[in-house]
Amino acid sequence: MYSGDVRGLSHKTKDLLVASINSVRRSIKRIPVVSVGGLLVVPAFLLGQPSVDFAESIDEISFVFNTFSFLVWGALVMWMCAGFTMLESGSVRTKNASMICLKNIGLYSIAGLAFFFIGYNLMYVDVGDFIGSFKLMYGPSSDELALLNGEEGALGGVVDQGYATMSDWFFQMVFVATTASIVSGALAERVRMWPFFIFTLALTAIIYPIVGAWTWGGGWLSQMGFQDFAGSTIVHSTGGWAALAGVMIAGPRLGKFRANGDVRPTPPSNVLVVTLGVFILWLGWFGFNGGSQLKLGSAVDAVAMSNILVNTNLAAAAGVIVSLAFSRFIFGRVDLIVGLNGAIAGLVSITAGPDLTDHYWAVIIGAIGGILCSAGMRLLEKLKLDDVVGAIPAHLIAGVWGTLAVCVAAGGDFIAQIVGVLAVGVFVFVLSWLLWKALALSPLGIRVTRDVEELGQDAGELGIEAYPEFVLMPETYEEK
């Protein structure tokens, strides 16, 4: 391609030039430059694309940072599934705890497969205004395959992607699993396993990906200016609406709401496990919000990611403290469960705009999220909607609040935010309602029998008790 003709240059000049050229060659310890008859022979590859070479080095480093960020933070988001599992299985009565474990490991598996076979393409590939592609499966880019096969010249195309194709897929996949996790808690203790899994499949293969196509996929809401950094609406409200539809159709647990208007308390059966679950979620949320910066390969991204983690933590802390105080002053006693849910609500609230730079706003947003969640828990009881773990207040109500709070704290477009909240709400709720209704009317049904509900899903439906050797208090229902 090119050999540098350096005839007419002094020896020193040549030396300097060669030194300069050498300087930009990495990982070539012995530079193959020879002088032949006054013609300095510089290998073509040293000169042919010199700028690409160095630029590629730096860009390649950004590529590695971006990719590793997706993988590390994505792994922490996957860990949130364990958090939901612990939160939910500790919150239900002992007799239904194994079923929650099954539903959660099952939903995570279904979500991962559904997103691989259908969901990701529908959400991100060739998205028009409303949906992406119906192509089956997803995989590395052709440049990546070429690079892995050792083909010359593939590196540039790969580096231009900005991150490894499947690192992004991995990160997006753990998000869809989070959406599905929200549903299982709200519907615990009475919804049958098979219809739950069918709903999960539809949610993770179709419903969530379509919401995602409108927004993160670049569809109409995105074009309108709707902002939802890490998914207060897209992930958490979507899960919350799906849960709300299910709660309305499945109805409350036996004996939860008494004829005289009393609400039967159903305290968590294992408070330690619930607390562990909240800590897992809090940890995982650093990945959820931090990774949603989507890039790490520059100082500005690293700065933004740092601010995000700080805001995430402050909002959660404020959610806890304010919820505890709120429960003390309104209900007369500090309520641990309200405080734990306040952490979740604070986290959900900040998720739409965790990159704000005035950190006290995170405190305010998280605190208000905590109060709204606490109040929402009571509101649901008044409405006789039985949400076992408070998923709807923590994810739907706080999610809506967080999406709107972006306008106040970070200057989002209020109209776009309102439209986004409503559009996602109507779409997800209606589709979920129809699906739950169809399942309820099908021969399958969605509700366990009265006998199974009294006995518990663990013994009645699954055949595996959570703690078979422990002696438990007998439970009775007056209104049989």
Next chain:
Amino acid sequence: MYSGDVRGLSHKTKDLLVASINSVRRSIKRIPVVSVGGLLVVPAFLLGQPSVDFAESIDEISFVFNTFSFLVWGALVMWMCAGFTMLESGSVRTKNASMICLKNIGLYSIAGLAFFFIGYNLMYVDVGDFIGSFKLMYGPSSDELALLNGEEGALGGVVDQGYATMSDWFFQMVFVATTASIVSGALAERVRMWPFFIFTLALTAIIYPIVGAWTWGGGWLSQMGFQDFAGSTIVHSTGGWAALAGVMIAGPRLGKFRANGDVRPTPPSNVLVVTLGVFILWLGWFGFNGGSQLKLGSAVDAVAMSNILVNTNLAAAAGVIVSLAFSRFIFGRVDLIVGLNGAIAGLVSITAGPDLTDHYWAVIIGAIGGILCSAGMRLLEKLKLDDVVGAIPAHLIAGVWGTLAVCVAAGGDFIAQIVGVLAVGVFVFVLSWLLWKALALSPLGIRVTRDVEELGQDAGELGIEAYPEFVLMPETYEEK
């Protein structure tokens, strides 16, 4: 600013020069160099600060590494709060386990807010010999705000910081939470919630930040040569001294020490959860010590961080094995709880100097830490000091040992280490003692009533039992 006049140079020379210059330009795919009438026009920004440009690329990469290290390892340190929660809630009797959960999620939240509003500034901003600034709140640097706003020229100032401002804040914040976690375990099962939270606020907003200002903040102990890499003294002993003062003032649990000198055994109520807590702490300690290298953006930092993780693991492993053996030979049986506490003691012991390069020293330091902790657990019993989870032996005694061991293993200044241990000890113990005493004498009091203590804090104070459906053994106290 500058255009390269290349008249008089041959074409080839120009080409070579341009190629050389191009080589150092990153992320500019089409180089805007044109030759106009023999004058090679090189854009000024290509030549004006050529060295800054490339240096910034490399420094920017270091910046990203340093920042990401703080975030990833900091997230693992946050996870230690879950470890303490599990360790403590599994160690107490079932009737007090929910209260431990509440105290721990509460203390983490309080610590995070206190450090944001007051603590960090007091510890790190404008530190003279003794304290930093009383300014409220903390946030990104002005350069970072400019960079996030897209202002030209802000990058250099940001990169010169070495890491994102709030990534450091995040990492330091999770440390103060660790200090507070130590206290809750020692004082479990009898100290009331509100005074505990008030003490936590003082510890995390004032006491710990002042100790930190003396040392990591650059104050008088630091100037004296006091070495405490990741906080054997600064974090762990501080927590231990605060706990000791509380234990002395609160007094032992009902029935712990009998009139005849017997010590009533109070075995953990949930050994699995205690073990899980220790594994969480062990994992989190990789972040605690590894992240305390404070930098990752060079080979020397990466090497040091690797050595640190290895030493951390070896010290913990030695702590376990030696504690188990010690319990077997001294007390006649292998004691799991002593072994688990040995892991903590090994970890605390190595924390003052985890960067040593003769790894067998880590084994020795951890082993001695384990023995001291095991012996310390018995010593406290002899002194009739009731430390529920062995926090004082594991964090205070092993912390002092580790701080002194630095002299032996890594050549620290023995005088400076002694002065540091004593100064921190006196300061924290006296302040904590006064604060606990004031709280005890206040109308609030620090101790639950006898009835609440017998019934348990969960039912008596909080109203939420840890495992309400499980049938528990009745517990009686002879000396009522």
Next chain:
Amino acid sequence: MYSGDVRGLSHKTKDLLVASINSVRRSIKRIPVVSVGGLLVVPAFLLGQPSVDFAESIDEISFVFNTFSFLVWGALVMWMCAGFTMLESGSVRTKNASMICLKNIGLYSIAGLAFFFIGYNLMYVDVGDFIGSFKLMYGPSSDELALLNGEEGALGGVVDQGYATMSDWFFQMVFVATTASIVSGALAERVRMWPFFIFTLALTAIIYPIVGAWTWGGGWLSQMGFQDFAGSTIVHSTGGWAALAGVMIAGPRLGKFRANGDVRPTPPSNVLVVTLGVFILWLGWFGFNGGSQLKLGSAVDAVAMSNILVNTNLAAAAGVIVSLAFSRFIFGRVDLIVGLNGAIAGLVSITAGPDLTDHYWAVIIGAIGGILCSAGMRLLEKLKLDDVVGAIPAHLIAGVWGTLAVCVAAGGDFIAQIVGVLAVGVFVFVLSWLLWKALALSPLGIRVTRDVEELGQDAGELGIEAYPEFVLMPETYEEK
């Protein structure tokens, strides 16, 4: 060493040259270049090794990435020990759960020390065909020590290593711990503590390192072309063979297999904890397989690592779903425990070749692994082999399958894979069998007495009950 004589070059040329040279100097803000009497004095270090300087920057970045990858992913692999502990302690009957906690924290400690003092050198240092060195202890390289001491010129040698010496040690150490973890579960509820620890010592200091020397250490199997990316055979089958030998010699638990051929069901005592354990393992496996790429410092590594995490997740998800379906169709009910074991089996299956690029293959491999594991659990029962947690089906059977599946999915050499599977199997099984037999015949014995087994190891051998305050169901054995 060298000063650039630039007499005869025009001023502009000099400027351009200097600018070019400057461009490649990092972190030197004021360039010490002066022109003395027409002789441009460029400091020797700017020219003497210019290519090394820049190359080192980029290579140093790769070094940091590679090292950090080992540390972060290694920390997640360490976390798998907590996963095994929870999986196993929740799977056994309550009366033996504390002993499982002790065995697991003990085995992780023993493995770490044994690998430091003996194992690593035997596996990786000066490996011939069969074993490495018998040198005691391991530590940083001499270049690293020089670099940490601030010696000039040490950087190049360190960077050439590719990663920090001890970061690799750390990553390899957590792998040996995984092998040991597999054994404790299979042999739970009847094998005594001391012989178990002795076996663990031999396994982690000798047996596993020799298998490792043959393969990852570069020995005869490696030379033959045997492929096992992250250790389906090397780690998981090795653990499985060691467990199988132990199960055969220790015999089944009392009452597990009745005279009439019935198998006594022994359901997990704590399903939540088992589920948590599986989630921990799943999370940790991202580190196990992802970190086994061994490098992160280039785009091709980042791409491969992303594919690896995706395949790991898909295989596990497929393992869960297929195992649940399999249990439903074959045994008449969805079995949570089979599903959880299916996740492990899927993970083990993909471990030999997680870098494949046709991701549907991961689904297929994991699914078949799940089925083989489910069927294997029944097979072991037919053979009257009592593997308490299903470790042998999940790790040995799925491990063999995964090692062979590499041939199908990624074009491995079938003969080499078969030879590897057999050679490792024979070696580990025979050595383990001999060692377990020797321990069984020694005065120590390997089996607890009938009284201790009935009472439980927690009360009978360890003296610490897992949940001492909880009332448990009495258990009786017909055939006494």
